Amino acid sequence: MTIKFLEQFEEFRDFRKRKKKVTGNGGDNNDKETGKTPAEELETAYENLRENLAKELIEKFKECPPSLFEKIIVELLVKMGYGGSRKDAGQAIGKSGDEPRQPIAAPALVFL
Numbered sequence: 001m002t003i004k005f006l007e008q009f010e011e012f013r014d015f016r017k018r019k020k021k022v023t024g025n026g027g028d029n030n031d032k033e034t035g036k037t038p039a040e041e042l043e044t045a046y047e048n049l050r051e052n053l054a055k056e057l058i059e060k061f062k063e064c065p066p067s068l069f070e071k072i073i074v075e076l077l078v079k080m081g082y083g084g085s086r087k088d089a090g091q092a093i094g095k096s097g098d099e100p101r102q103p104i105a106a107p108a109l110v111f112l
Helices: 010-023 038-063 066-079
Strands: none
Touching: none
């Protein structure tokens, strides 16, 4: 995979533009300018990526319908190991404005 290949994707082009704006020098930061070791630079970059990802996910979740959000949460809990398989763990039920109901769930997974 090359940069030329990735340039066909708008998201990649946007990412590269943001990176240049943040560094102000086309991405050529070195430890003399920042006073950080390469390990510290990597840690800072990792933290920034996680923070940006969290912000993007929150925005996406706010845009999605409640039923999709419920499905995402059930899938997340299953992937984290709560309730066994998707079939065993349960399913999201109900819609926005519905009366509170007891969800369908295995004993290991209880939705509140």
